[in-house]
Amino acid sequence: xxxxxxxxxxxxxxxxxxxxxxxxxxxxxxxxxxxxxxxxxxxxxxxxxxxxxxxxxxxxxxxxxxxxxxxxxxxxxxxxxxxxxxxxxxxxxxxxxxxxxxxxxxxxxxxxxxxxxxxxxxxxxxxxxxxxxxxxxxxxxxxxxxxxxxxxxxxxxxxxxxxxxxxxxxxxxxxxxxxxxxxxxxxxxxxxxxxxxxxxxxxxxxxxxxxxxxxxxxxxxxxxxxxxxxxxxxxxxxxxxxxxxxxxxxxxxxxxxxxxxxxxxxxxxxxxxxxxxxxxxxxxxxxxxxxxxxxxxxxxxxxxxxxxxxxxxxxxxxxxxxxxxxxxxxxxxxxxxxxxxxxxxxxxxxxxxxxxxxxxxxxxxxxxxxxxxxxxxxxxxxxxxxxxxxxxxxxxxxxxxxxxxxxxxxxxxxxxxxxxxxxxxxxxxxxxxxxxxxxxxxxxxxxxxxxxxxxxxxxxxxxxxxxxxxxxxxxxxxxxxxxxxxxxxxxxxxxxxxxxxxxxxxxxxxxxxxxxxxxxxxxxxxxxxxxxxxx
Numbered sequence: 001x002x003x004x005x006x007x008x009x010x011x012x013x014x015x016x017x018x019x020x021x022x023x024x025x026x027x028x029x030x031x032x033x034x035x036x037x038x039x040x041x042x043x044x045x046x047x048x049x050x051x052x053x054x055x056x057x058x059x060x061x062x063x064x065x066x067x068x069x070x071x072x073x074x075x076x077x078x079x080x081x082x083x084x085x086x087x088x089x090x091x092x093x094x095x096x097x098x099x100x101x102x103x104x105x106x107x108x109x110x111x112x113x114x115x116x117x118x119x120x121x122x123x124x125x126x127x128x129x130x131x132x133x134x135x136x137x138x139x140x141x142x143x144x145x146x147x148x149x150x151x152x153x154x155x156x157x158x159x160x161x162x163x164x165x166x167x168x169x170x171x172x173x174x175x176x177x178x179x180x181x182x183x184x185x186x187x188x189x190x191x192x193x194x195x196x197x198x199x200x201x202x203x204x205x206x207x208x209x210x211x212x213x214x215x216x217x218x219x220x221x222x223x224x225x226x227x228x229x230x231x232x233x234x235x236x237x238x239x240x241x242x243x244x245x246x247x248x249x250x251x252x253x254x255x256x257x258x259x260x261x262x263x264x265x266x267x268x269x270x271x272x273x274x275x276x277x278x279x280x281x282x283x284x285x286x287x288x289x290x291x292x293x294x295x296x297x298x299x300x301x302x303x304x305x306x307x308x309x310x311x312x313x314x315x316x317x318x319x320x321x322x323x324x325x326x327x328x329x330x331x332x333x334x335x336x337x338x339x340x341x342x343x344x345x346x347x348x349x350x351x352x353x354x355x356x357x358x359x360x361x362x363x364x365x366x367x368x369x370x371x372x373x374x375x376x377x378x379x380x381x382x383x384x385x386x387x388x389x390x391x392x393x394x395x396x397x398x399x400x401x402x403x404x405x406x407x408x409x410x411x412x413x414x415x416x417x418x419x420x421x422x423x424x425x426x427x428x429x430x431x432x433x434x435x436x437x438x439x440x441x442x443x444x445x446x447x448x449x450x451x452x453x454x455x456x457x458x459x460x461x462x463x464x465x466x467x468x469x470x471x472x473x474x475x476x477x478x479x480x481x482x483x484x485x486x487x488x489x490x491x492x493x494x495x496x497x498x499x500x501x502x503x504x505x506x507x508x509x510x511x512x513x514x515x516x517x518x519x520x521x522x523x524x525x526x527x528x529x530x531x532x533x534x535x
Contacts, residue, residue: 007132010034012454013125015111016141018046019443020427022092023067024139026099027451036133037101038109044092044101047145048085053170053377055193056085059218059333060438061275063227064246066091067440068236072098073229081221082333106131113393114138116422121463121535123423136463139450140426141443144435146388149381149500154358163375164359167194168382177375179203183364185356186379187213189332194377199340206347206371208356208364211492212317214300214326218333219274243513245433245441248281255283255292267299279331287327287486297326307338316350317341328491330435384494385430385508386410396421397466409506413467413475413531414520416446422466425450430508431479433517435495441514449521456529464535471531483507 012028014021017039025037041049048056058065062078076094079087096102110128117124123138148166150156156164165171167190182202184194187209199205235247242249251266258266270278278296285292304318317338340346354368363373383390386406394402400420405411412418415432416425427446428434434442457465483489488507492498497505510517524530 006130007134008036010036010133010135012137012139013038013123013133013135014139014141015039016046016143017041017044017092017105017107018048018141018143019067019440020141020143020447021046021139022095022099022101023443023447024141024427024450025101025104027447028454029104031451031455033454035104037105038111038127038133039105039107040110042107043089044096044105045089046092046141047143047168048088048092050168051170051190052085052089052172053167053190053194055197056167056170056190057082057193058085058088059189059276060246063229063232063235064239064438065440067095068444070233073232077223077226079223081223082218111392113395114424115395116397116424118397118422118464121423136423137450137454138424140389140392140424141428142388142391142426143428144385144388145382147383147391149383149387150378151380153356156359158361159359159363159376160361163373165375165377167377167379175375177201180374181363181372182206183208183371183373183376184379185364185376186381187211188379188381189213189330190381191379192332192334192337194379195340196335196337198377199343199346202345204345204347205340205343206349206373208349208351209316210351211329212319212323213332213337214297214329215332215334215337216276216278216300217271217274218335219272220335239438239441239514240445240518241515243515244276244280244436245438245514246276246280248275248277250280250284250286251282253283254285255289255295258283263295264299267296271299271303275333276331279327287325287488290325290487293325293327293487294322297322300326304338309342313341313348316348324491324493325487328486328488328495329493330495381494381499383500383503384497385434386497386503387500389426389429394421394424396424407504409504410508411472411476413472414449414524415475415479415510415517416449417465417467417532419467419469419472422464425453431475432510433514434509436509436511437514437517445514445518445521449525452525453529456525457534460534462534465529466533468531468533475531478512479507479510482511483509486511 011033012035014024014037021037028035043049061081112128113126115124123135125133178201180202181204182198183206184191185208192213192215195207239245270282286296301318305314308314354366357365363371390403397420410430412431428442488495495509497503
């Protein structure tokens with residue numbers, strides 16, 4: 001077949017230059033496969049390329065938030081326990097140079113369409129710029145926060161466009177907000193980080209809250225000298241024994257197996273450690289029993305209310321009556337977040353009691369008043385986990401579109417493949433540990449599985465691999481079983497798809513934990529890929 005201009009023929013096209021895509025490029029290329037990595041951005045770093053707003057930083061601690069390759073960590077030293085986005089972009093630059101990735105990477109490439117040809121067993125993948133890639137494998141690493149979401153408020157086009165920004169589109173030319181009137185809409189992780197920073201420079205800072213964030217103390221540490229690295233190999237190996245892929249896991253006992261005094265001591269110890277320990281290193285029934293969950297919430301509430309002076313704000317930020325199950329919305333880590341509400345320049349708007357009516361030329365109008373602003377940051381989140389995948393027109397066997405197949409909910413096997421879409425794998429997607437897992441941990445586990453699959457295919461001279469219908473249905477049942485054992489379905493959150501109007505309500509995350517997930521991958525690969533069909 002004659003080639004056409006702008007056509008590239010590959011063993012695999014990798015989409016997304018964050019941890020998942022970068023890991024796959026390095027290891028597939030080392031194994032002898034002809035691969036290319038493409039990304040809409042103009043450099044590596046994935047979510048950290050886009051999220052460069054004030055205060056943006058990771059909430060997974062180092063050393064675990066990096067690749068486990070000793071050739072990398074031996075030379076790289078972090079400046080903080082929770083690095084900021086600039087340092088994370090620098091890290092990806094270091095990795096790209098060390099692994100010599102740039103020669104096989106194309107930036108500013110938006111993949112708009114992918115079509116499977118069953119006769120030739122290839123994917124034809126098209127970019128918005130007219131590039132065409134023909135590849136045996138189509139590997140998607142779009143991440144869980146690729147498709148931004150902004151509510152359709154009345155008048156949103158009236159406010160000056162240059163002064164209305166989604167945090168993941170933060171201008172590279174940093175706007176000077178000193179002395180300005182600034183609003184942040186949303187109190188997810190991004191809203192919390194922005195509020196901590198912008199409240200310190202704005203003349204007037206207003207935070208619009210729908211749901212209180214049950215944030216935990218980060219306990220940031222600045223490193224004045226490099227970390228001791230002799231324990232790194234053991235730390236990395238231990239990731240797959242921890243529920244969230246960290247270096248800590250749930251306690252081997254339930255909340256009420258301890259006396260109240262013992263429980264208080266445990267809570268205080270977890271609180272003092274910072275990180276996600278109060279969430280994911282606590283009693284093993286906290287996410288599964290309402291009474292156990294309430295104990296955790298009551299301790300959190302006591303700690304937080306003590307930091308807020310105004311009783312009215314105490315009730316909005318840390319309500320006396322628990323508003324939702326603790327830990328069943330994404331936990332944020334904070335550094336002085338609750339103290340900003342003691343500042344005279346800071347206001348908090350509870351949009352449950354005074355909803356946003358419209359956006360005006362001057363600012364935001366609620367049922368109570370019109371607020372005037374110089375700058376508005378719309379931290380209203382993402383169409384999480386499935387949004388990035390469904391943003392591409394992916395057509396599988398018989399022309400079936402993934403957006404149509406997943407119309408009533410995601411269907412996957414192992415959270416990495418879906419029936420009807422041969423030779424296509426995705427990472428950090430639906431029905432995998434994803435947002436409840438340390439990112440690099442997930443990237444390496446899933447990336448290694450993909451490499452093993454491709455080697456298996458090559459050794460046996462096979463052309464097609466596809467998730468079987470029975471295996472897909474069984475995996476979906478497992479995902480729902482774990483979810484229904486937990487308190488997650490009782491809470492409205494993006495974990496359940498609740499933040500996007502019209503999105504089917506389902507648990508998008510595998511709640512069996514990293515150890516069970518890793519065992520499932522291992523069992524599949526050691527069993528000649530049970531659950532997949534081959535041709």
